Amino acid sequence: MRVTHRAVIATLAFLAAVGVEGGSPPSLPGGASSCPGEMARVPGGLFRMGVNDGQPEEAPVHQVSLPSFCMDRDQVTIAEFARFVKATGYKTTAEREGWSGVFRLHAGAWDKVNGADWRHPDGPGSAGKPNEPVTQISWEDATAYAHWANKRLPSEAEFEYAARGGLEGKKYAWGDELRPHGKDKANLWQGTFPTKNTAADGFAERAPVGSFAPNAYGLFDMTGNVWEWTADWFDASYYGKSPRYNPRGPESGQYRVIRGGSWVCSEDACQGYRVAAINQTAPDSGLNNLGFRCARDVF
Numbered sequence: 442m443r444v445t446h447r448a449v450i451a452t453l454a455f456l457a458a459v460g461v462e463g464g465s466p467p468s469l470p471g472g473a474s475s476c477p478g479e480m481a482r483v484p485g486g487l488f489r490m491g492v493n494d495g496q497p498e499e500a501p502v503h504q505v506s507l508p509s510f511c512m513d514r515d516q517v518t519i520a521e522f523a524r525f526v527k528a529t530g531y532k533t534t535a536e537r538e539g540w541s542g543v544f545r546l547h548a549g550a551w552d553k554v555n556g557a558d559w560r561h562p563d564g565p566g567s568a569g570k571p572n573e574p575v576t577q578i579s580w581e582d583a584t585a586y587a588h589w590a591n592k593r594l595p596s597e598a599e600f601e602y603a604a605r606g607g608l609e610g611k612k613y614a615w616g617d618e619l620r621p622h623g624k625d626k627a628n629l630w631q632g633t634f635p636t637k638n639t640a641a642d643g644f645a646e647r648a649p650v651g652s653f654a655p656n657a658y659g660l661f662d663m664t665g666n667v668w669e670w671t672a673d674w675f676d677a678s679y680y681g682k683s684p685r686y687n688p689r690g691p692e693s694g695q696y697r698v699i700r701g702g703s704w705v706c707s708e709d710a711c712q713g714y715r716v717a718a719i720n721q722t723a724p725d726s727g728l729n730n731l732g733f734r735c736a737r738d739v740f
């Protein structure tokens with residue numbers, strides 16, 4: 442049975458269970474890399490992907506080799522997505538279907554909300570800030586944006602490699618401690634999920650992109666804020682048969698891999714912010730904690 446947008450609600454509880462900032466950073470001067478200024482050049486290399494002591498689909502740890510690629514420094518913002526819509530007249534999946542999935546902070550629960558879309562990520566009457574990551578975006582929507590921008594979605598391997606920032610075998614994108622020296626490193630959920638969000642990291646919901654320090658590759662929010670679509674289909678057994686060079690995921694599937702965790706990700710109910718953590722959802726899902734960023738080949 443084909444999974445439709447309607448299936449999103451079925452995944453919401455799972456997302457909640459495993460669940461997972463304004464202004465743009467300065468651009469590199471032209472010529473400093475072969476990537477556009479809003480993208481960082483991630484140098485190719487070898488890395489050990491996955492983890493053996495996490496969820497079954499995160500194992501086995503396996504060596505992966507990637508060529509250099511360009512990666513957006515930030516999650517795509519509402520302002521950026523608005524430029525795409527203005528130029529193309531594009532209608533998102535949620536706009537066509539008339540509803541999308543919303544985690545209602547005050548209710549502490551996921552809900553199917555009529556009128557929720559990228560302009561109104563938390564439902565009618567809500568308005569996301571221009572410099573926060575765009576959400577309520579399906580995989581098809583993210584892919585359409587990437588095509589318009591002459592980019593593509595990152596593969597799952599590219600996402601994990603980029604998120605690790607050159608560190609080897611660490612639990613989190615920045616090391617092995619979730620809050621080194623008591624300092625929050627990403628927009629996650631502090632407190633008891635789903636009833637109490639202390640927002641100790643400064644943000645109760647989505648944060649403007651770039652609100653936390655970048656990793657060594659100059660990438661912001663590779664952990665937290667919103668989950669991010671990758672190009673790949675999900676297969677729980679894929680790591681056992683993944684090609685070593687530049688893996689691009691299974692040839693087909695039912696769900697797409699999402700990575701990074703989100704503001705709905707608490708320590709007591711979620712491990713989605715671990716750098717090897719995998720999540721998956723139907724390609725036509727829209728959620729107020731799911732966005733994307735783009736990658737591009739190095740020319």
Ligand SMILES: [Ca+2]
Pocket residue numbers: 628629630631640641642643644645646704
């Ligand atoms: Ca937070």
